[in-house]
Amino acid sequence: MTIKLHNTLSGKVEEFSPIEPGKVRMYNCGPTVYGTQHIGNLSMFVFTDVLRRFLEYRGLEVKQVINFTDFGHLTSDADEGEDKMSKGLKAEGLEPTLDNMHRLGRKYAGIFLEDLEKLNINVFGTTFPYASEYVDAQIELIKLLAQKGFTYTTSDGIYFDTSKFPEYGKLGGLSESGTEARVAENTEKKNHRDFALWKLNPEIGWPSPWGQGFPGWHIECSAMIMKILGPQIDIHTGGIEHIPVHHNNEIAQSEAATGKVPFSKFWLHRAHIQISGEKIAKSVGNTVFLSDIIAKDISPLAYRYFLLLSQYRTSTNFTWEALEAAGNAYRKLKESLALLDGAGQVSENYKNEFTEALENDLNTPEALAVVWKLIKDAAVTPGDKRSTLLDFDKVLGLNLEKNEFAMTRIETNTLNLPVVFSSVGNLPDEVLKKIAQREWARKQGDFDEADRLRREVKTLGFVIEDSSEGPRVSRA
Numbered sequence: 001m002t003i004k005l006h007n008t009l010s011g012k013v014e015e016f017s018p019i020e021p022g023k024v025r026m027y028n029c030g031p032t033v034y035g036t037q038h039i040g041n042l043s044m045f046v047f048t049d050v051l052r053r054f055l056e057y058r059g060l061e062v063k064q065v066i067n068f069t070d071f072g073h074l075t076s077d078a079d080e081g082e083d084k085m086s087k088g089l090k091a092e093g094l095e096p097t098l099d100n101m102h103r104l105g106r107k108y109a110g111i112f113l114e115d116l117e118k119l120n121i122n123v124f125g126t127t128f129p130y131a132s133e134y135v136d137a138q139i140e141l142i143k144l145l146a147q148k149g150f151t152y153t154t155s156d157g158i159y160f161d162t163s164k165f166p167e168y169g170k171l172g173g174l175s176e177s178g179t180e181a182r183v184a185e186n187t188e189k190k191n192h193r194d195f196a197l198w199k200l201n202p203e204i205g206w207p208s209p210w211g212q213g214f215p216g217w218h219i220e221c222s223a224m225i226m227k228i229l230g231p232q233i234d235i236h237t238g239g240i241e242h243i244p245v246h247h248n249n250e251i252a253q254s255e256a257a258t259g260k261v262p263f264s265k266f267w268l269h270r271a272h273i274q275i276s277g278e279k280i281a282k283s284v285g286n287t288v289f290l291s292d293i294i295a296k297d298i299s300p301l302a303y304r305y306f307l308l309l310s311q312y313r314t315s316t317n318f319t320w321e322a323l324e325a326a327g328n329a330y331r332k333l334k335e336s337l338a339l340l341d342g343a344g345q346v347s348e349n350y351k352n353e354f355t356e357a358l359e360n361d362l363n364t365p366e367a368l369a370v371v372w373k374l375i376k377d378a379a380v381t382p383g384d385k386r387s388t389l390l391d392f393d394k395v396l397g398l399n400l401e402k403n404e405f406a407m408t409r410i411e412t413n414t415l416n417l418p419v420v421f422s423s424v425g426n427l428p429d430e431v432l433k434k435i436a437q438r439e440w441a442r443k444q445g446d447f448d449e450a451d452r453l454r455r456e457v458k459t460l461g462f463v464i465e466d467s468s469e470g471p472r473v474s475r476a
Helices: 039-057 084-091 098-118 131-147 217-228 240-258 290-295 300-308 320-338 348-359 364-376 382-396 429-443 447-459
Strands: 004-007 012-015 023-028 061-066 151-154 157-160 195-200 213-215 233-239 264-270 273-275 408-411 419-422 462-465 472-475
Touching: 004 264, 023 039, 023 217, 039 061, 039 098, 039 233, 039 264, 039 273, 039 290, 039 300, 039 382, 061 217, 084 098, 098 131, 098 290, 131 151, 131 157, 131 195, 131 213, 131 217, 131 240, 157 240, 195 217, 195 240, 213 217, 217 240, 233 240, 240 264, 290 300, 300 320, 300 364, 320 364, 320 382, 320 472, 348 364, 348 382, 364 382, 429 447, 429 462, 447 462
Parallel strands: 023 061, 023 233, 233 264, 419 472
Antiparallel strands: 004 012, 151 157, 157 195, 195 213, 408 419, 462 472
């Protein structure tokens, strides 16, 4: 069995093997920390977490880097617009100084890390560099590009000359004509595709051989990758919006500087999470944050489960109804595990099916189908099911062993009920009475009345599910 991943560089699903046997160097484009990350941003890191977990599940050692951009990212991914950190400072009534940028960046990086923890994203051993901590490395990289003849100077900074890099646009198969509209016209540029390596700014920034200012956004990633992971890496990830500009720029400047090709062996890109057909974005005004999900008393891991229902290259439409359905499925999964007793062995047959699904370009929907197939398989002992599910959770990261939905057994002899199982502890007497009436109606074959009582119980905030052991009740 081999791991196969869709490589944006070739446009094909390819067999993955690391440059150095047994070791994977992976860089995940991280957030620009000028505000709280919405659930579309966070979906990227659920994807990279599952990717990392699966690589480790297959016995590979992963060195992972997720960067924080805390300056230099303009509102256009090219070289136009306002610096996003400056925009964040204005929103909070702070002066545009490096100290304030530092404080703002640390504040929102902290919120981001808290959200990763809530989503059960494994950050053990992950390096989180701030771009502002690597300015010297970025200056040195620009100097190297200048020495090799890849740069030129304009009145507002130093630019990379893409005409000197014939393979520019190879990521995503972009041609010269296919990228003409991506950058606003700048008469000082030699070519519309050229991009800033250093932007001069007399008001804020760092000293450099070219004057005070700050590095361009794209050079940040290349410098941090080279400093922490080396001149070549195995996997580079990001959103699909980064393909035309940011990631092609990274490839050009990195390969021009080092002469090592490819800069990254694999490029993986996650599709957008959408609401009503539009990607989630602050500029669109349709943002949903993880805190909004929690405020509705929905587990953050229900959102993780929702994301696993789609393959990472498939654009997913977010609705509250879809999230609620995912939350119900997630709760049932945990309840199913809680009912499995005893020690057992991992089922090799099911493990092979699960692994094969994920080896096929990280097909998480198919992997979840294997999970539910296992749960329903009466031929597998409860102990073996439990051990196998917990083994799968090393990749899925759904925290299945911690069961906040565990069922409490409620004896109800006085109500002429056998047993009621509740995931919310003791139930109100009114709910128990309606459950008793419903059980009597079911025994009489009056299923219309049973359905009516089920609906009444739901209006009281609870859901009834029938099982061979007795009614199972959870919050609606």
